[in-house]
Amino acid sequence: MSTTTSETPSHKESKGGLEGIVAATTALSKVEGTAGRLIYCGYTIHDLARKTSFEEVMHLLWFGHLPNHKELSDFKLALVAERTMPPMVMQVLRDLPASTEPMDALRTAVSAWGAISIKGHPSIEQALAVTARFPLFLAAFHRLRRGQEPLESRSELDHAANYLYLLTGQVPKDEYIKGLNAYLVLLADHGMNASTFTARVVASTEADIVSAIVAAIGALKGPLHGGAPSKVLDMLNAIGMVDNADSWLHNALAHGERLMGFGHRVYKTEDPRAEELREMSRLADPQGFVLARHVEELALALLEEQKPGRRLYTNVEFYSAVLLAAVGLIGDLFTPTFAMSRVVGWTAHILEQVHHNRLIRPEADYIGPTDLHFLPLSER
Ligand SMILES: CC(C)(COP(=O)(O)OP(=O)(O)OC[C@H]1O[C@@H](n2cnc3c(N)ncnc32)[C@H](O)[C@@H]1OP(=O)(O)O)[C@@H](O)C(=O)NCCC(=O)NCCS
Structure with a gap:
């Protein structure tokens, strides 16, 4: 019979996964799941998505206030000045097999860059x-894996537009720039999500910023966090046309499958980011939007009918996938593009953590034996 020591904390009623546990105080973002609201530093996400550039949101999350004209132009100049790729990092990207997942290539490039660039x-x-370089690393790897040479950044293009240019060699359409900019704004921070928590834990050990970011990229990669958006695209591609949607969705639910892009752990109403992404998707690809909207409406009606009371609504992934595909990204770039946005939130949280640091070191409730009789190796 095993026993536990009297020092072990009692096992509390818990659903696991630290659900409901407050792990930090933050002035960066507030997620209101029942009201369906998301706030960055006091501003509703709707104002930010419609009226600010991603650069302004970077400034907001790092400095705590929206920039004025002068601050914004100085800030943009500083970002453009950082758009350089050390030859060693480029070589690392060249050496990766073309079959490497872009998320792994990004994590590797960030780590290599940090090894030679970050002190203190x-x-x-x-x-x-580091934020300025995410699009460079990703686009360079994407071109190399297709047998194309990486391109030089264009200083007149903002973060979103320059990323699309670096991928394709074309200056993107305004609707694409606007759509990707809104996406980057909307995904930049989201309370104590798993990758942000990871970044804060690493930062709390007084490790360097790049170690914390690399750990956060690892956390974001998993399908339960950022690794699933291309599944929405797979679903829409499998449905193919408006006429197929009803039977496809009925069939999926009859087989106990989950409809991708619906339901959320925190939001028990529509995810506020979905509203903005829906409109951006419509502007970026009016034709593709027709199928997506039809599937969304049918899915919501079916979920209401077949899963009454579960409060399943459109989540951020549904129109993220539609929008990112509309601006020309292929599925395996979705998660690293999410990282390109979320790195701003990670770094803001890292700075907040180190400002009032205390090592994050929770306890575990040991449930194994404590009184086994030890046998030396020769007697086991
Ligand atoms: C996001 C998600 C993981 C949240 O899960 P959760 O809070 O743990 O919710 P649960 O898994 O407890 O689901 C509650 C009920 O709703 C159902 N449900 C949840 N999401 C569903 C979906 N997308 N399609 C069909 N049914 C769904 C579950 O089957 C469960 O039904 P039951 O009570 O009959 O067993 C879940 O909604 C999901 O898997 N969604 C699809 C994947 C997705 O879009 N992921 C991106 C999230 S941003």
């Missing part, structure tokens, strides 16, 4: 330097 305590300058 986390700072806004470091946050800016």
Whole structure:
């Protein structure tokens, strides 16, 4: 019979996964699941998605206030100045097999860059330097894996537009820039999500900023966090046309499958980001939008009918997938593009953590034996 020591904390009633546990205080973002609201530093996400650039949101999350004209132009100049790729990092990307997942390539490039570029305590300058390079690393790898040479950034293009340019060599349409900019704004921070928590844990050990970011990229990669959006695209591609939607969705639910892009752990109403992404998707690809909207409406009606009371609504992934596909991204770039946005939230949280640091070191409730009789190796 095993026993536990009297020092072990009692096992509390818990659903696991630290659900409901407050792990930090933050002034960065507030997620209101019942009301369906998301706020960054006091501003509703709807105002930010419609009226600000991703650069303004970077400034907001790192400095705590929206920039004025002068601050914004200085800030943009500083970002553009960081758009450089050390030859060693480019070589690392060239050496990766073309079959490497872009998320792995991004994690590797960030780590290699950090090894030669980052010294000292986390700072806004470091946050800016690493954020500026995410599109470069991703686009360079994407081109190399297709047998194309990486391109030089264009200083007149903002973060979103420059990323699309670096991928394709074309200056993108305004609707694509606007859509991707809104996506980057909307995904930049989201309370104590798993990757942000990961970044804060690493930062709390006084490790460097890049170690915390690399760990966060690892957490984001998993399908329960950022690794699933391309599944929405798979669903829409499998449905193919409006006429197929009803039978396809009925069939999926009859087989106990989950409809991708619906339901959320925190939001028990529509995810506020979905509203913005829906409109951006419509503007970026009016034709493709028709199928997506039809599937969404049917799915919501079916979920209401077949899963009454579960409060299943459109989540951020549904129109993220529609929008990212509309602006020309292929499915395996969705999660690293999410990382390109969320790195701003990660770094803001890292800075917040180190500012009032205390090592994050929770306890485990040991449930194994404590009184086994030890036998030396020769007697086992
Ligand atoms: C996001 C998600 C993991 C949240 O899960 P959760 O809070 O743990 O909710 P649960 O898994 O407890 O689901 C509650 C009920 O709703 C059902 N449900 C939840 N999401 C569903 C979906 N997308 N399609 C069909 N049924 C769904 C579950 O089957 C369950 O039904 P039951 O009570 O008959 O068993 C879940 O809604 C899901 O798997 N969605 C699809 C994948 C997705 O879009 N992921 C991106 C999230 S941003």
